[in-house]
Amino acid sequence: MRYKWWGLAFVLPAVGFFAAFNLFPMLFGLYLSFTDYDLLNPPIWVGLDNFFNLWDDRLFRQALGNTLVFVAGATLPVWVLSLLAALVFDQAFRARDWLKAAFFLPVLPPIAVIAVLWRVLLHPNGVITSLTGGWWGITEIRWLADTALAPFSMIAVHDWAMIPFFMMIWLAGLAAIPPEFREAAAIDGAGPVRSFWHVDLPQLRSTAVLVAALSSIGAFQTFALQYVLPNDAGGPANSTMVLALLVLKYGFQYFRMGDAAAISVVMFGMILCVTLGQLWFNRRA
Amino acid sequence: MPIAKLARLVAATGVALWAGLASAQPVTVKMWMHEHPPRIAIDKAIIAEFEKANPDIKIQYDVISVADYSTKLITAFAAGSGPDLFNNTSTLVTQYFNARILAPVDYAAMGLVDEGALLAKYQGSGFDGIRFQGKLYGVPSELSNWACFANNALWQEAGLDPKKDWPKTWEALPGIAEKLTRRDANGVPVRRGFDFNWAIPGAFWYVPNTMLHQLGANMIDEAAYKATLDTPAGRQVFQYFQDWTGKLRLGGPQYTDSRTDFLAGKLAAECSFGVWGVPQMEAAKISWSVLPVPKFAGGVSDNGMDEYAFYMMVNARSPSPVQKAAWKFARFYTDHAGELFAGAGLFVPRAEVTDSAAFKANPAAPFFVAELKRAKFSPRVVGYAQVLDAILRGRDKVVQGEKVDAVVPVMNEEVNTIMNRERARAATLVK
Structure with a gap:
């Protein structure tokens, strides 16, 4: 019994910290989502009005659509390309470790730094335009100022920065597969593709779910890229406005804290559904 | 002396002592300004001069970066720890007025007879951005147009x-x-x-x-x-x-x-x-x-081009003595308009500025003053x-x-x- 109390005493600081800085803000945020609160006056209870109003909110609908496009672009290609990169770096070849380290470099700087760097590279008359448009004699491409191009520029920069990170997770998964499995497959006459499909991929199931879950959660929460990279945050014409950015705008620029909290709750629900779905899929598989 | 009388005497002495102690406490005015690097040293010198002349008032000066200013201001008001005296631009003041954050100008605390005396100092211009329902709620610290x-x-x-x-x-x-x-x-x-x-x-x-x-x-x-x-x-x-x-x-x-x-x-x-x-x-x-x-x-x-202004405003939720001290300082601060123009380029249409050597040395200054006379405030x-x-x-x-x-x-x-x-x-x- 005494031992039990000591145990509780030891975990209390961590639990207290979690309760004060995670649990309480979450619950308070949930409470705020049922209020109208302009930060300058006390919140007023409005029930579910904020949630109902969201569906009539043009800006919310646009941000939701943009977020879903970004999630698709930041999840599926990342999943496939990071796996391909891992398969390449899982092979033995000269200077592999050096190349792997170089490939991993984009993961190291904070995303805001990456955004600033790419803002320079994606100047309409900049390096990327010269590299891509030069073939067709185009000297100006509005990567960040065109409503059609800007969302894809966000996805491209995000994927460039995140693929190496997820590659490392795949590599860890590949390293955990006992070599005897591949050897047995090879003895049975399986080629590299067949061996990957029937031996490696089933063994990588948990890793696959982890990569899908982490990349989709991160993509749903994307903020810094859309805040820093375009000429104006979320622009042009809100084509890169995502839900997390809308939370900031509604809460601290429009002083509509209740609406901002309601969007956060919706985001939480979406991320929860996607994660539970992926876990269910993993168990079923 | 009956005990009741003695008790009343002790209580009265105690209250008088506490009241005396309280009145001797300096009033602290929390002041927030947006960051404008050339202005900071001038602000500090003005504050030091004011505190020397008014030992019963302390100015707690904070400079906040322009990017964070409005967010920090609003969250500070939300937390009940907003400044007593603050500046902000004419496009954003309506939010504060509407939330009843702004105190009307206290002419007496500023040592002025009435609104006319204040307007006269500014040659009548710059106040359209801070007038609500006929009353003024701030004093211009900068008036600008492009x-x-x-x-x-x-x-x-x-x-x-x-x-x-x-x-x-x-x-x-x-x-x-x-x-x-x-x-x-x-x-x-x-x-x-x-x-x-x-x-x-x-x-x-x-x-x-x-x-x-x-x-x-x-x-x-x-x-x-x-x-x-x-x-x-x-x-x-x-x-x-x-x-x-x-x-x-x-x-x-x-x-x-x-x-x-x-x-x-x-x-x-x-x-x-x-x-x-x-x-x-x-x-x-x-x-x-x-x-x-x-x-x-x-x-x-x-x-x-439309004009805009930065105003010094006082928090209506601050205690009355603090508000009075804040208005007193706002007057003192804006009376240093000449130094603020010379050292930080902050223009207000006051004689201290237009008669100054710095104003006369700036070839663009008379042009801007002429433009300001024809400028209008954008809607609020x-x-x-x-x-x-x-x-x-x-x-x-x-x-x-x-x-x-x-x-x-x-x-x-x-x-x-x-x-x-x-x-x-x-x-x-x-x-």
Whole structure:
């Protein structure tokens, strides 16, 4: 019994910290989502009005659509390309470790730094335009100022920065597969593709779910890229406005804290559904 | 002496002692200012001088970065720890007024007889942005408007003289801008002749409003509290921006912001510097000319760019003695207008400034004073940030090539929706 109390005493600081800085803000945020609160006056209870109003909110609908496009672009290609990169770096070849380290470099700087760097590279008359448009004699491409191009520029920069990170997770998964499995497959006459499909991929199931879950959660929460990279945050014409950015705008620029909290709750629900779905899929598989 | 009497005497002495102690406590005024590096040393010197003259008042001075200023201010008010005295720009004051954060000017605490005495110090101008329902709620610490500047060297290179060739109308501007523009083989501008400031969101509050004022219109009718963008004048202005970026390819939001390029000697002319921009141009070794803002042919007003101001305001939720001390300091601070202009370029139309050597040494200063006399304040609305975003969305759509006739009515409706919602919210939330 005494031992039990000591145990509780030891975990209390961590639990207290979690309760004060995670649990309480979450619950308070949930409470705020049922209020109208302009930060300058006390919140007023409005029930579910904020949630109902969201569906009539043009800006919310646009941000939701943009977020879903970004999630698709930041999840599926990342999943496939990071796996391909891992398969390449899982092979033995000269200077592999050096190349792997170089490939991993984009993961190291904070995303805001990456955004600033790419803002320079994606100047309409900049390096990327010269590299891509030069073939067709185009000297100006509005990567960040065109409503059609800007969302894809966000996805491209995000994927460039995140693929190496997820590659490392795949590599860890590949390293955990006992070599005897591949050897047995090879003895049975399986080629590299067949061996990957029937031996490696089933063994990588948990890793696959982890990569899908982490990349989709991160993509749903994307903020810094859309805040820093375009000429104006979320622009042009809100084509890169995502839900997390809308939370900031509604809460601290429009002083509509209740609406901002309601969007956060919706985001939480979406991320929860996607994660539970992926876990269910993993168990079923 | 009966015990009851003795007890009353002890209690009275105690109360008197505490009261005496309390009155001896200095009043602390928490003051927040947005960051303007050249002003900080001057602020500190003024505070030291004030505290020396008023030992019963302490000024707790905090400087907050411009990017974080409004957010920190609002969250501080939300947490009940807002400043007693603070400054902010005229576009944002309506939010605070509506939330009853602003205390009306206390003329007695400022050592003034009445409003007339205050206005007289400022030659009557600068107060339209802080007057609500007939009362003043702040004192200007900076009054500013923009004008156009030309890079003389780039104009000469194109065989032009800004003094003679600067266009009088917006309609004539593209022709001159084209002569100054350098393009590559594909027609892409590699050096712009003139461009608007697309990078500063507030620029698209001032510039379209200025143009609309010239046409006898406005983006928002502040008195009627409704958007007036969907008018022939409104469509004309947004069509101008569409032609500028699309048909004429003279500039647009995809390029480096106009101030940066002008100071780098890569833009021949632009219209988003105030009088405070002159030292920056001198530092960049740019030979400049200051020029009036063009007008629309057939316009009804010859106003230049809309004016804006920074005001010193007092928190109505602070205790009364603190409010009085804050107003006293605000008077003391703004009486140092001459030093604030000389050291930090902050202009207010006061004799201390206009009679100063620094003012007379700045060749652009008289020009700006003349422009200010014809300038108007842009409309003030409660949900300024939301309304501005709606206008920027409309601007972006127009620049992307969507039809002006389709975009402007949507923008107008959106602005009206925001304004109506925010007014209704304000009525519900403020008790």
